[in-house]
Amino acid sequence: MSNLKNEGISEIIKEYSFDNLIKENFKFRIPLYQRKYAWTQDEVTTLLNDLLTFYNRNYNKKYFIGNIVVEEKESGFFDVIDGQQRLTTLYLIAKIIKQNIFELHYEIRPEDDEFLKDFENESKKLKADIKFRNNIDAILKLQKEQLSDNMSELENLLKLCKIVLTILPEGIDIVKYFEVMNNRGKQLEKHQILKAKFLEVLKNDNEINWAKIWDYCSNMNVYVEDYIYYNDLKDEKKIEKIRNDFRNFIKENKIPDLFKNKDDFNESKICILNILNNEIERDNNYKEESYVRKEYGSIVKFPIFLIQVLKIYQAKNNRDITNYKVNDRYLLDYYIEDNKLIFDTEEAKDKEEAKEFLKFLLKMRLLYDYFIFKRNEKDDPLLFEDKNLYSIKYANNKKNILMLQLLFNFTSPQYFAQDWISIVLAWLNKNIEYIGKDDFYTKFESFLEDFDKDLAKIRLSSNISIIEFINKKLIDLTETITDFNLTNLEKKLNKGTSTQHYWFYKLDYLLWKDYKKYWKKENNSIKILENVKIDNFRLKRLNSIEHIQPQNPEQNCKDWNNDEFNIDNFGNLALISNHMNSTLTNQCFDTKKKDIEKQLSKGTIESLKMLLVYSKYDKWTPENCKDHQEEMIGILKNSIIKTD
Template identity: 30%
Template sequence: MTEFRSTLITLQDVINNHYFFNIPIYQRLYVWKREQIHTLLDDIFQAYDESKNEFYLGGTLVIERDCQQRNDGQTEYLFDLIDGQQRFTTLWLVSVVLGEQLTEYSQGRSEQGLRPRIGFAIRPQVTDFFARICRDESASLPEARQLEDALQEIRAFINNYQEENISLDLAALSVFIRDNIQLVLTRVPKNTDLNKLFEVINNRGIQLQHHEILKSKLLEILPKDDQNCYGQLWDACADMNGYVERHLRAVTKIDTVTLFEDQIDGTEKLAIACNVIATLQKKQQTHSLQELTLESILNSENTFTVNDDALIREDEGNQLPDRVNSIISFSMLLQHVLRIYLHEHPKLAEMDIAKVSDKDLLLIFKEYWLKNKPDATQVKQFIELLWETRYQFDKHVIKWVLVEEEKVHAIRRPYVNRSSNKGKAYLQRYTTDAAPDFAALQSMLYHSQQMTTQYWLTPLLNFLLKHDEKYAELYLQHLDNHLLCSEPDASLIQRTRRFLDNIWHTETLLSANDSLNKKFKNGTQYPHYWFYKLEYVLYLQMKSDSRRSRLIDSFRMTAKNSVEHIAPQHPENEMDKVEAEVLHCFGNLALVTRSINSEMSNKGFGIKRAEFLHRHQGKGVSLKLEHVFETEQWLKPDIQVHQDQMIQLFDDYMKDVTVQVGTIISR
């Protein structure tokens, strides 16, 4: 083979052609985390739901390492994977979890016998890990920890998806993945200079992002006199890291302090787009306007960026906000705004997008709005709504905030800081949490829902735009209960639409007994949502106990992907065994990090309790375990008592929220 050769293949082709893959030693280990895994799974599941004939996974670059004739006369190939490893390995892990029609893809019969489709060159532990999970054996090896975490994430995603889509047919999904997922397999000649090849791969050009193309399409509709101001408003919103008022100030130098302090009916002018636009237009009158065309918008070298160092110098000597990151992308925000815009538009009010999808941003906007040829007024209304939504998003929605080298979820509100020695005023953010209970609730939803959609944000942002912000936390409690603690009769996005039609929409709530008393073959099938929600409810309960102040202060809702049996499934000592009827019940389960799951393993309750009290007590790693390990024994009656207490706690919380909402509605 002397030239590059690319072919479009399916997983069935991999099976039929007897392809096996090796990860060479110069490749890094598997590094994908929750966000990348969920993005890929979201794309696959959406393609399946939409019955697409093909789903393109992307490209994979390989070098043929070996080939040999089989006894059946066919040729067996071994390739070195040199690009696309993370995506390809994730797909292989998905095939292991799903099984069904993907079993022959996850492991194939070679001349050496049955073996995993993927292996590592000089990492025997990882290869052993692959072989064990193919045999459905327990596998916990230090070098394969990231792969173990990925498996947990995939299992949790599928379990949660099944909970929301009870008609999901896993066998049909497996067939879809096997036959419809396609990837471009590029075979590289054996004599290729890999150093030069990697240099080319690493230096690939960055394509124009979809939201930048959308911006150009919308600004093209506006009169030239309006393009600059509305473009600046868009650019300030587009940078999702940091706070929007700082972005606006950095690019326009307008007086955001005055806009923040001046109010109309109790709302700061800065929150109202027309006031910001008027300020920008007034400032613009003293400058000559640059003529903008579609080409100049796309090719402009003046694309908005924020220079944090410059901002720090400008605000030197004043208290600065922590470095922050958004929980969603700008493309996602645009789609949440589009949903609200469509609902408000007289001629489009019956429409709603079918999904939130980063990669389909342009298609979604074309299908649900742009094909109707919006005029300049409508484009202005959309960008103004975008500003107002982003403003509320930054004021009331959690962000990842760096605190003492740790990223945590927090809400930081704006304030005016007046410099006594310089006589200047700065619009900044408090460094203390504005609403820790509200943040905990949002964090619970963020971790328990699909990272690439977060559908709960649409009704919450809609509420914040139209109603008194002092009820926002209660509203989100109501929304969470009726959206996720009721019998699903439609997709999640369709159900959130009901809360746009009627802010205080209600569903028939499920009792906690129905939700937490399910009988699963294995407790790991419990949706992670219920564990996260219990942490939030326990957090509210424990807040009122002064003895727990240290615990509550240290508590953070964090990503967890391992369901731990408190009384172990396979105890090291027979005396630690509990009856089968309570082994997999919710009372005997806790959602923990992978590291804590590994620590506890198959140890008995007494050992687990002693180690937890020594290492983790009071550190907020699991409020459920804090509650469990207050007891000194863990037998069937103890497990049942704990489960009953948790069910009662849920029911009391749900009833309390219902009463509070009823009081507000009746006013």
């Protein structure tokens, strides 16, 4: 590689394909001042899904990974200044498929550097950072579930990748460089560009402050009512204008005033019309920081929400949504054509449809506030009322609804997209007249359970994908799955660590919902009902499949030596956290049982399926495992075919 210190800017910033980086023998190094590899499984899966979507839609076109900034060193290394997360992830993918690859060295952690040099060495892998191990699992999981174990498909995805490499000369002041980069201001995000397009179309319309509508919807981590109450109403001069602007707007456009009666809310459960009608007295001791305490964690970002709402809106108006994919990469493509909003057409009757859409956006945002679960600062779902926060607002005692949404959340094909939300919002919009009635939550829960049955049936069918089904159901909410093969279930479950995680989550939901059927105090070998309150259990994000009878048992463990029953069968499996899996390792059943009891004493439950095994059986034999498997598969089958 030639020295680029004295070459022109065209040589300093160049485009490289993935293959070019290999052919030109690039040697990258992550220097000591960088942070560790930090990408999560979600980010890796999102990148791979995005690449796969791009590959299927734009075969042989360039997929730009982005700009990688490096400093050229006399030693021949290129120290990575910006972009190490993307570069390292591409490196991991290439190593997994055993493709020739550029060199990558880590100064930060010697253990990681050793692992990258000797990728298949299990002992070095165990010492490597957990992020490496988790993300390797994520890549392998996507390969199995979406690429049919086809290595060449991953290789084809890599060939699409293009990188813009900015090579800085050695000796540059790195601190100054970062300072300049951070101070020159952020580029406008796509949703901000979209906001400008809407306001441009509606610049002469005075019906309402449309910019406010957008701002209320875009702050996904604060309830809309709280935004108004704790932010806008701080300025006494604005109070009457805001009230006058929005009071009639909300009533006339049938935006849900869901809990306007005193019986439906207390001082901590305010709604928009209560605020606008001056029915809520503000706390005289109000302080700025009380607004911060109102924040929660939204499970989707605003660009994703915008695409979901657009799909609901277009489907409601009988327009084609088959090409919409919930990926913020395509946000502007879906909303803007020929540099104009898709609503800014002759058909839109003087841009009235742009207004109608923003009204609909606010309506969907309020339904999202009320009926989609939220997370706290630890990224846990909010289970109970806590400092005016609600996992599902006004439904904090409806845990079955929360559990179903957690089931959808953890098993969504694309974690960042959470496509199921669009179906739930579409149903709420269609059934809005039931909200507030006695039977509303019964209807809501029934709909969610029926939706999950369809998602289970899709996994037993090869005729339709989950995304295709969701698009069909948005057009017609009565759409259901009838063509599936229940006999496929056992085959799909008996795959060891390749078993789809969905079935473990669904089973744990069913075991939680009817747990009194499955635990009888007098028959438990550990006093499960004394140590743990199972009704307080919730689904958690888990990513490791445990073999109860170990694959490689310790020497003192009794080997089954049973050719009739494979330890990869579903009865011998449980979905748990990486941490618990590494704790249990290859221990015998009795030893594992003691560790489980210790965790129970701390109130920790990860898998009800596994807990049932340790509660019900004193010994773990092939016969007991077979009984357990038949019982668990029976529960799953009954839940799928149950019609009431």
